[in-house]
Amino acid sequence: MEARTAIRDAGLRVTRQRVAVLEAVARRPHGSAAVVLGDVAGVLPGVSHQAIYDCLAHLAEAGLLRRFIVDGGPMLYETRIRDNHHHFVCRSCNTVVDVDCAIGAAPCLDATLADGFVIDEAEVTYRGFCADCVRTPATP
Amino acid sequence: MEARTAIRDAGLRVTRQRVAVLEAVARRPHGSAAVVLGDVAGVLPGVSHQAIYDCLAHLAEAGLLRRFIVDGGPMLYETRIRDNHHHFVCRSCNTVVDVDCAIGAAPCLDATLADGFVIDEAEVTYRGFCADCVRTPATP
DNA sequence: ATACGATCTTGAATCGTTCAAGAAAAGGGC
DNA sequence: GCCCTTTTCTTGAACGATTCAAGATCGTAT
Numbered sequence: 001m002e003a004r005t006a007i008r009d010a011g012l013r014v015t016r017q018r019v020a021v022l023e024a025v026a027r028r029p030h031g032s033a034a035v036v037l038g039d040v041a042g043v044l045p046g047v048s049h050q051a052i053y054d055c056l057a058h059l060a061e062a063g064l065l066r067r068f069i070v071d072g073g074p075m076l077y078e079t080r081i082r083d084n085h086h087h088f089v090c091r092s093c094n095t096v097v098d099v100d101c102a103i104g105a106a107p108c109l110d111a112t113l114a115d116g117f118v119i120d121e122a123e124v125t126y127r128g129f130c131a132d133c134v135r136t137p138a139t140p
Numbered sequence: 141m142e143a144r145t146a147i148r149d150a151g152l153r154v155t156r157q158r159v160a161v162l163e164a165v166a167r168r169p170h171g172s173a174a175v176v177l178g179d180v181a182g183v184l185p186g187v188s189h190q191a192i193y194d195c196l197a198h199l200a201e202a203g204l205l206r207r208f209i210v211d212g213g214p215m216l217y218e219t220r221i222r223d224n225h226h227h228f229v230c231r232s233c234n235t236v237v238d239v240d241c242a243i244g245a246a247p248c249l250d251a252t253l254a255d256g257f258v259i260d261e262a263e264v265t266y267r268g269f270c271a272d273c274v275r276t277p278a279t280p
Numbered sequence: 281a282t283a284c285g286a287t288c289t290t291g292a293a294t295c296g297t298t299c300a301a302g303a304a305a306a307g308g309g310c
Numbered sequence: 311g312c313c314c315t316t317t318t319c320t321t322g323a324a325c326g327a328t329t330c331a332a333g334a335t336c337g338t339a340t
Contacts (some may be wrong), residue, residue: 013286013337015281033327048289054326069209072297074327088257097257116271117237119230123265131256153306153317173296188320193297198318212328214296 010062012031013109021055022043025065025077029089030096032074068123075087092133154219160184161195165205170227170236172214178216182228208263210236226264239266 003022007014017040023031024039025031031039037052056077059065066081070089088097101124143162147154155181164179165171171179177192196217199205206221210229220238228237 015287015337017288046289049327050290050329054287069212072209072215075212077298088259116274117268118274119228119266119268121267123267125263125265126259127261127263128257128259134256134258155306155318157319186320189296190321191319194318208301 006064007059007062010059010064012058012062015025015055016044017047017051018055018059020047021052022059022064022079025056026079029078030076032076034074036077043097047079070094070125086126088126088128088130090130090133091127092129095130097130101125143244147199147202147206150199152198152202155195156184157187157191158195158199161192162199162204162219165196165199166219169220169238170216174214174217176217210234210265226266228266228268228270229279230265230270231267232269235270237270239264244274 003019003026004014007018007022012018020040020043021036024036024043026038028035028039030035033049033056036056037047037049040047040052056067056075060067060077063081065077065079067075067077068087069075070087073094076096084101086101088099089095090097093115143159143166144154146156147162148233152158160180160183164176164183166224168175168179173189173192173196176196177187177189180187180192196205196207200207203221205217206220207215207217208227209215210227213234216236226239228239229235230237250275
């Protein structure tokens, strides 16, 4: 869907910054705020980092973006949403790769939990080594 | 196991700070560095926060502690380790609760991933509302 | 076109964590 | 038990990512 349309349909005001941020995240999945800022600055010179944070927060709240975090790193953003996919993180190069859920469409929610608890989401992070780093072991 | 023994067996020097930190984490599962500091300060007045961070890092590296992160919060620590359990986080009160893995002992590793990738760990975070917050909805 | 409120810019502040240098103390050999 | 070497701790400053605050600017309903 086009960014402007998606933003308006979500009930948000359409600003240049929001459009640029949403497009930037779509262009660079799993990017941090800093990456998005770098990308947006190419289109809108002089954008403030604060605008980036605001836009990301609003877009995430509106459900147009998903935010997640890996280890102690900065927050990462992606537009692939509502498809219950997970993430694989390489221990060596820190690359993040999408992983389709092995179990099905709305899975991973069958945890054995105490009575009265309501689970509505399961976030899975796989760790290991990506194909490249398996071949060429780490050189930190 | 006793803390001193565990630390020595892991090949680490046994210091008062390390013993106190390990015991503090055992006492307060899912505590942050700040919580651990508060707890340890009761036993060793004047401990530095740096000592806490060092101890936590060393103990984690030695496999006596597990560290994980929830959302944008600080790092959390626990002594329950190597049993492949997961975490439930309440969206309202942020309480963290252990969840035994529904699938078995070494589960959750059957993701459909590209060839050449090696997965060695799966970390699952469940989100929803705990029993208390289901009854008494959020009041932020 | 106007007015209102939302959003952006600017700049400073905060939190959690890490870096750096010297002082203290753990553990092996005597 | 005592000394020596190395690790670990204390102190205090620095850092990155994010948030807070005030005023200027822009989007949108009228």
